[in-house]
Amino acid sequence: MDEAKLDYLAGMKYKDIAEKYNVALSTIKYWKTRNGWQRTKKLKKVCVQKSKKLHDLEAPIYSKNWLTMISSMLAV
Numbered sequence: 001m002d003e004a005k006l007d008y009l010a011g012m013k014y015k016d017i018a019e020k021y022n023v024a025l026s027t028i029k030y031w032k033t034r035n036g037w038q039r040t041k042k043l044k045k046v047c048v049q050k051s052k053k054l055h056d057l058e059a060p061i062y063s064k065n066w067l068t069m070i071s072s073m074l075a076v
Contacts, residue, residue, distance in 0.1 A: 001031055001035075003021075004017050004020075004021055004028065004031060005031070005035065005037055007020065008028070008032060008037050008039070009037065009039055009040075011039070014028045014029060014032075
């Protein structure tokens with residue numbers, strides 16, 4: 001049973017543990033409940049939204065007319 005606990009804590013599925021130790025699936029679930037086996041909780045992936053101030057850091061988008069005017073001024 002201690003080896004089954006280690007397999008459970010390592011992330012093995014109930015079905016795989018039951019097959020490995022040749023016991024019923026319900027037995028594995030019983031052992032888990034009876035002996036208080038708990039896997040460590042995984043960290044949740046959190047969706048982080050971009051800050052609204054991010055647009056201030058980006059280069060501004062200029063129209064073609066503005067770019068044409070600037071380039072013609074620089075060409076002189």
